[in-house]
Amino acid sequence: MESVSADAPRILLVEDDMNLGFVIQDMLRQEGFRVHLSKDGKEGLMQFNKEQYDLCLLDVMMPKKDGFALAEDIRKTNSQVPIVFLTARDRSDDKILGLRLGADDYITKPFSSEELVLRIRAILKRNPKFRGEEKNKGHYLIGQYAFDYPNYELRHADGERRKLTRKEAELLRLFCQHKGQVLERELVANMVWGDDSYFVGRSMDVFITKLRKYLSKDPSLGITNVHGVGFRLEENP
Numbered sequence: 675m676e677s678v679s680a681d682a683p684r685i686l687l688v689e690d691d692m693n694l695g696f697v698i699q700d701m702l703r704q705e706g707f708r709v710h711l712s713k714d715g716k717e718g719l720m721q722f723n724k725e726q727y728d729l730c731l732l733d734v735m736m737p738k739k740d741g742f743a744l745a746e747d748i749r750k751t752n753s754q755v756p757i758v759f760l761t762a763r764d765r766s767d768d769k770i771l772g773l774r775l776g777a778d779d780y781i782t783k784p785f786s787s788e789e790l791v792l793r794i795r796a797i798l799k800r801n802p803k804f805r806g807e808e809k810n811k812g813h814y815l816i817g818q819y820a821f822d823y824p825n826y827e828l829r830h831a832d833g834e835r836r837k838l839t840r841k842e843a844e845l846l847r848l849f850c851q852h853k854g855q856v857l858e859r860e861l862v863a864n865m866v867w868g869d870d871s872y873f874v875g876r877s878m879d880v881f882i883t884k885l886r887k888y889l890s891k892d893p894s895l896g897i898t899n900v901h902g903v904g905f906r907l908e909e910n911p
Contacts, residue, residue: 683728683798684708688718688744689760690736697852697861698731701787704812704851707794715739719747727755729798734761745775756797760785784864788844814850817892817909823847830891838888841866845881849897849907858904 685707689695692713699711710725712718716738722730730748734741745757756778773780778797781790798804812823818831826843828836838846844866848857863870863878882897882905889895894910 682706682708683804684710684726685729685731685794686710686712686718686722686725686727687731688712688715688736688741689731689733690714691733693858694861697857697865698787698790700851701848701865702791702794704847705791715741715744718744722748723751728801728804729756729758729794731758731760731794734759742771742775745777749776756800758793758797784868784870786844786868787848787865789868812847814847816850816853816907817889817895819889819892819895821846821850828888832891834891836888842881842884842888845878846885849885849905853907853909856900856904856906860904862904 683706685702687695687699687702687709689698689711690713692711695711695713699709702709710721710727712721715732715736718730718732719739730745732741732744736744739747741759741761745759748755748757753776757776758779758781759777760781760783762783779793781793814821814823820829821827822829823843823846826838826840828838828846845862848862848865859875859878860870863874867874867878886897889897896908896910898906898908900906
């Protein structure tokens with residue numbers, strides 16, 4: 675994992691689905707953010723009162739204290755910190771309530787990782803402290819390959835270069851960020867396509883087959899199927 679600078683934006687992520695929470699946390703860290711993950715609204719409020727944060731990312735449906743109640747408590751002590759709600763509910767009255775509580779944005783699950791990062795960066799740009807900040811370079815070394823995510827380019831050690839499509843690049847970046855870890859099919863589909871329907875799943879399988887072909891020059895690399903669960907990018911010595 676790339677190191678995160680000490681002056682990077684600090685994000686409080688409150689999400690009771692810990693599997694999804696860890697994926698979002700790792701993805702945001704790879705994008706150059708410092709992220710603390712709390713598992714429910716009560717723990718999230720305690721953490722917010724302990725540290726200074728530049729943005730709060732709150733799930734709505736949580737035990738002990740839901741996201742709306744947590745936002746109300748946060749606004750009692752801090753009226754300026756940006757708040758973004760994450761929710762599986764797409765009801766207009768929920769969105770209205772969230773905005774009335776002072777939310778800066780409202781993102782409906784499932785969402786793509788690119789959408790989430792772009793929305794967070796757009797909000798943080800309002801803060802003079804982060805205005806004009808360089809984006810994370812997004813360069814990864816995997817086996818005999820160098821992956822340049824911002825330019826959608828995969829380079830082999832022999833000099834061969836391959837341009838990737840945007841979805842190919844997003845998918846490979848997700849695997850690079852979680853190398854050696856099993857990623858569930860539904861999480862991969864949601865983080866890259868923003869949808870986990872049957873047709874997206876079929877399309878995802880095609881994209882993974884393409885990535886396997888692109889990485890085939892290095893026998894130490896492989897994207898393996900974990901039966902009934904998902905996929906894992908492996909780099910064997």
